[in-house]
Structures are given as C-alpha cells and as structure tokens.
Amino acid sequence: MRKSALAGWLLLAPSLVLLGGLVVFPVVYNAWLSLFDKHAFLPVQRFVGLGHYVYFAHDEEFWNSFGHGLVYAGATLVLQIAVGIPTALLLNEGFRGRNLLRGVVLFPYVIPTIVAVMLWKWLLNDSYGLVNHLLVAFGLTRTPVAWLGKDWIMASLVITSVWQFFPFVVVTYLARLQTIPPELYEAATVDGAGAWRRFRHVTLPQTRSVLFVIVLLRSIWMFTKFDTVWLMAGDGGVSRYIRTLPVYAYARSFTYLQAGMGAALAVIMFVMLIVATAVYFRVFEREEAIS
Amino acid sequence: MRYPRARRAGLLYLGGLALLVIGAFPLFWMLSTSLKPSAEIFATPPRLVPAHPTLENFGRLFSDTRFLTFFRNSALVSLATVALTLGVSAPGAYGLTRFAFAGREKVAGLILTTYMFAPVMIIIPFYILVKELGIVNTRLALVLSYTTFCLPFCLWLLRAFFESIPLELEEAALVDGAGRGRAVWHVVLPLALPGLIAAAIFTFILAYNDFLFALVLITSEELKTLPVGVNDLFNATIVDWGMIMAAGVMITVPAVLFFAGVQRYLVQGWGAGGVKG
Numbered sequence: 271m272r273k274s275a276l277a278g279w280l281l282l283a284p285s286l287v288l289l290g291g292l293v294v295f296p297v298v299y300n301a302w303l304s305l306f307d308k309h310a311f312l313p314v315q316r317f318v319g320l321g322h323y324v325y326f327a328h329d330e331e332f333w334n335s336f337g338h339g340l341v342y343a344g345a346t347l348v349l350q351i352a353v354g355i356p357t358a359l360l361l362n363e364g365f366r367g368r369n370l371l372r373g374v375v376l377f378p379y380v381i382p383t384i385v386a387v388m389l390w391k392w393l394l395n396d397s398y399g400l401v402n403h404l405l406v407a408f409g410l411t412r413t414p415v416a417w418l419g420k421d422w423i424m425a426s427l428v429i430t431s432v433w434q435f436f437p438f439v440v441v442t443y444l445a446r447l448q449t450i451p452p453e454l455y456e457a458a459t460v461d462g463a464g465a466w467r468r469f470r471h472v473t474l475p476q477t478r479s480v481l482f483v484i485v486l487l488r489s490i491w492m493f494t495k496f497d498t499v500w501l502m503a504g505d506g507g508v509s510r511y512i513r514t515l516p517v518y519a520y521a522r523s524f525t526y527l528q529a530g531m532g533a534a535l536a537v538i539m540f541v542m543l544i545v546a547t548a549v550y551f552r553v554f555e556r557e558e559a560i561s
Numbered sequence: 562m563r564y565p566r567a568r569r570a571g572l573l574y575l576g577g578l579a580l581l582v583i584g585a586f587p588l589f590w591m592l593s594t595s596l597k598p599s600a601e602i603f604a605t606p607p608r609l610v611p612a613h614p615t616l617e618n619f620g621r622l623f624s625d626t627r628f629l630t631f632f633r634n635s636a637l638v639s640l641a642t643v644a645l646t647l648g649v650s651a652p653g654a655y656g657l658t659r660f661a662f663a664g665r666e667k668v669a670g671l672i673l674t675t676y677m678f679a680p681v682m683i684i685i686p687f688y689i690l691v692k693e694l695g696i697v698n699t700r701l702a703l704v705l706s707y708t709t710f711c712l713p714f715c716l717w718l719l720r721a722f723f724e725s726i727p728l729e730l731e732e733a734a735l736v737d738g739a740g741r742g743r744a745v746w747h748v749v750l751p752l753a754l755p756g757l758i759a760a761a762i763f764t765f766i767l768a769y770n771d772f773l774f775a776l777v778l779i780t781s782e783e784l785k786t787l788p789v790g791v792n793d794l795f796n797a798t799i800v801d802w803g804m805i806m807a808a809g810v811m812i813t814v815p816a817v818l819f820f821a822g823v824q825r826y827l828v829q830g831w832g833a834g835g836v837k838g
Binding site: 274275277278279280281282284285286288289292293294295296297299300303310353356357360361363365367368371373374375376377378380381382383384385388389390392393395398400403407433437490491494496497500501504516519520523524529532533536539540543 | 570573574576577580583584585587590591594602603605606607649650652653655656657659660661662663665668672675677678679680681682683684685687688689690705706708709712713716766769770771772773777787791792795802805806808809812813816817820821
C-alpha cells in the first residue's frame with residue numbers, strides 16, 4: 271500500500287512540478303507583482319500597494335477595454351451559438367455527404383489563428399476584397415465598406431472570430447445530440463409533435479447541460495482571447511477601437527514596459543472570471559431547481 | 562415526419578451547401594489567390610479560378626523571407642512539445658488511475674482548475690521567470706510553456722482512457738509473470754492508443770497555433786515560429802497579398818494533414834472534454 275502510494279506520486283511528480291512551477295507559481299507571483307511598480311526588463315521595483323488598482327478604477331482606457339471585451343465576448347458568443355446549433359442539428363440528420371461536411375466544418379477551427387485572420391483581412395480588404403466586391407456587385411452598398419477602418423473593425427473582428435470558433439459549438443453540441451435516445455423523438459412524433467416542438471420539448475431539455483458548458487467555456491475564452499484580437503489590428507492605428515483587456519494588459523507590460531500594471535490587469539481579469547463563473551453557476555442551479 | 566420528403570431533402574441540401582461555402586470557400590479563396598499572378602490578384606471583377614496559375618508567390622515566399630526557418634522552428638517546437646507532453650502526462654494519468662493514494666481526487670481537481678487560466682493571465686510572471694532561468698529567447702522556453710498549457714487537458718483525457726481499461730487485463734499479464742513495465746507496454750498502451758493520439762493532436766494544434774508566448778519569449782529572427790514570423794509580413798509598406806496567401810496555404814497544409822490523418826480518434830477525445838481555444 272505504502273509502496274503503491276509512492277509509485278503514484280512519483281508517476282505524477284513531473285506533471286506536478288511543471289504545473290506548480292509554470293502555472294501556480296506565476297499566478298501567485300503575478301498577484302504579488304501587481305503591488306509593485308516594476309519595469310518589464312529592468313530589475314527596478316517599488317512597492318505601491320493597491321495603487322495600480324486605484325489607478326485603473328479611474329482609467330478611461332481600462333473601462334474602454336472592458337467595454338470592448340463585453341461587446342466582443344457577448345456578440346461572438348451569441349453568434350457562435352446562433353450558427354453552431356443549427357449546424358449541429360443539420361449534421362445530426364442522415365443525408366449523403368454528411369461525413370464530408372462534418373470534416374469541412376472543422377476547417378476554420380483547425381487552421382492556425384494567424385491564417386484565419388490574414389484570410390479575413392484579405393476577404394474584407396476595402397479596395398480589393400471579395401466581400402466588398404460582392405456587396406457592390408449585388409447593389410447592397412453603393413461604395414465599398416471600410417471593413418478595417420474604425421467604424422467597422424469591431425464587426426470584422428466579430429465575423430472573423432465567429433467563423434473561427436463556431437465549430438467548437440458544433441462539435442460539442444453534436445456529440446451530445448448523438449447520445450439522445452431515438453425513442454424520445456419517436457414518442458414525440460407519435461404524439462403529433464412537429465419539428466419545432468420536438469426540438470423544444472425533446473432536444474433542448476436533453477442538451478441543457480451541454481449548452482451550459484458551451485456558454486461558460488466560450489464566454490471565458492472569448493473574454494480572454496488575445497491572438498485573434500491582436501492580430502486583427504496590432505497595437506497601433508485602429509486597434510484602439512477593438513482593444514480588449516488582454517490586449518491592454520499586453521500593451522501595459524510589453525509596450526509601456528509597466529509589468530506591475532500589466533500584472534494588476536491580469537489579476538482583475540482573473541477576479542472577474544471567478545465572480546462571473548460563480549454567479550453563472552448560482553443562476554443555473556436555481557433554474558435547475560425550478561424546472 | 563410532417564415535412565414532405567422532397568422538402569426535407571431540399572432544406573438539408575440547402576443548409577449543407579451554405580455550410581460548405583462558409584467552411585471551405587474562404588480556404589479555397591486563399592488557395593486561388595496564392596496561385597494568381599499579381600495583376601490578377603488586384604483585377605476587378607476578381608476571378609474565382611486563376612486564369613494563369615503561377616507558383617511565383619511561393620517562390621518569393623521562400624527566397625525573399627525566412628519562411629522556411631520559421632517553418633522549421635514551428636515543426637521542431639510543436640513536435641518536441643507533443644513528445645514532452647505525452648511523456649509527462651501518460652505516466653501521470655496512469656498514476657492517477659492505478660495507484661490509490663491520499664488526496665488523489667483533490668490533486669486531479671486542482672489540475673483541472675489550472676486548465677481555466679488563459680495564457681494572457683500569466684504571461685508577465687512567466688516572462689520574468691523564464692528570464693531568471695536564463696532561457697528567454699530559446700525554443701526550450703516555448704516547449705516548456707506549451708507543455709504546461711496542454712498538461713491539464715491531456716492528464717484528464719488520458720485518465721478517462723486509462724480508467725476505461727479493465728484492471729483485470731493488467732492483472733492477468735502480471736499473473737502470467739510479466740513485470741508491470743511489460744504489462745503496461747503490451748496491454749495498457751495499445752488500448753489507450755486512441756487517447757494518446759487525441760492528446761497528441763490537441764497538443765500539436767495548440768503549440769503550432771500559439772502566438773502570444775512566441776511573441777513575448779522569442780526576440781531573434783532565427784528562432785521565430787510561423788505565426789509571429791508570418792505576421793511580420795504585414796509590416797511591409799506595400800502588403801504583398803499573393804505572398805501572404807501563399808504563406809497561409811503553406812501553414813494550413815500540415816495542420817490539416819495532421820488533423821485529417823487522425824480525425825477518427827478525435828471525436829472520442831472531444832467527447833471527453835473539448836479543446837481549448
């Protein structure tokens with residue numbers, strides 16, 4: 271028994287060392303660092319207590335970034351679900367070419383972010399982009415839309431992100447759909463339920479918990495998304511119209527070289543996520559109790 | 562079915578077609594653009610298929626940029642990450658399922674919570690740590706950071722796979738006189754292969770895709786990986802779209818090949834917990 275416990279710990283040791291050293295320690299160190307004015311490269315540091323947090327409470331840039339993050343995460347979440355669930359329902363039906371489509375739908379998710387972004391920047395290019403060409407050709411707009419200009423850059427970012435991440439919703443939802451017993455649908459059909467009512471009274475209740483997980487994971491991941499947002503506009507020019515908290519934290523740390531401030535932003539994001547998750551679980555549990 | 566058959570089929574195929582356009586057309590457009598001579602790239606109206614297909618964009622990509630260096634770095638780092646992650650997580654997951662020890666469930670739960678951290682939330686202390694260790698601007702730093710980020714998911718995935726393998730099989734091998742090592746090698750690992758492959762794919766995709774760590778931890782041109790190196794192509798005064806699309810094609814091919822080769826194993830992994838991103 272003793273020996274077996276030792277063997278278990280030994281096998282697990284490399285994982286624990288890596289996670290402890292490279293995740294847990296940095297998280298703790300990050301919280302500590304957020305109390306200091308620290309240069310990103312030089313070893314100078316000065317204790318400022320909660321100074322950074324007080325600063326951000328009045329920092330316009332912070333609140334703008336927070337707002338952008340809410341808009342970005344909210345819009346992409348709603349659209350990913352609006353596109354992803356009908357797609358999953360479609361791919362759950364039996365028809366020729368279904369397996370091919372199941373593969374195709376994963377493409378956007380499998381290709382690296384850099385490719386997704388460069389591809390959409392090209393499609394949305396104001397002078398030579400295919401999207402503008404089609405819009406003008408079909409008479410939907412008279413002049414080309416400046417997709418990557420300040421008015422439309424957020425919309426472009428949302429389009430790119432939804433395209434890139436809706437397959438996650440499809441695959442996760444589809445995996446659950448496939449486990450719903452067909453008898454439930456047969457019984458509903460016998461009772462005279464049409465497609466909509468079958469969805470409403472069989473599919474939805476059966477997939478509630480997977481939807482719960484999808485909404486939770488996708489909103490956390492969209493809110494903390496760095497690469498897609500950063501790649502869309504870099505850190506100059508129109509980037510300030512889509513700057514979210516992760517990008518702001520990066521800019522504070524590695525552009526302005528204020529590592530302490532960047533660390534404080536990371537802590538703020540972390541606390542926001544924990545609070546949001548806790549509230550979300552609460553609300554969901556209550557609903558569960560009612561139904 | 563209340564819908565008449567023909568209408569149902571019509572709706573399905575319409576939806577299928579829409580999906581095909583959404584999923585595959587942008588990639589087709591990337592390929593098409595990469596094969597066009599520059600006059601055609603900027604032609605109005607744009608042509609769907611290049612009239613005079615050419616490889617000159619790819620030629621410029623290989624001769625005028627360090628694309629091949631970035632490519633090599635990405636391949637090295639991603640494969641090393643896969644090897645290290647599997648080497649660490651497979652024994653760990655095996656330990657979690659086959660040996661009873663106090664606090665085992667707690668440890669497993671804690672490991673899962675580390676999965677919630679987004680890279681951007683620890684990148685600053687991580688950078689400082691890596692600098693203290695003296696491995697900033699090395700491939701090792703990238704491999705270590707990706708491994709750490711893939712570990713929680715891989716441990717959970719593999720734990721689920723090991724749990725599904727009946728203990729009796731191993732015990733039978735042990736009774737037959739095989740040592741534990743041989744029992745694991747000949748009995749457990751072959752049965753856990755789909756899980757190992759799924760874990761390898763997740764790890765590869767995450768490492769191959771990463772932008773943030775590569776942006777922060779790598780400063781020298783010779784060590785840059787594809788996402789950061791290729792993004793620099795946008796810094797040119799005149800953006801060379803043909804060459805950028807060629808780069809996109811070159812980056813996509815390995816990712817899609819790697820994925821297609823092992824896709825059937827993936828559904829199980831996806832069912833077991835999803836992939837981060």
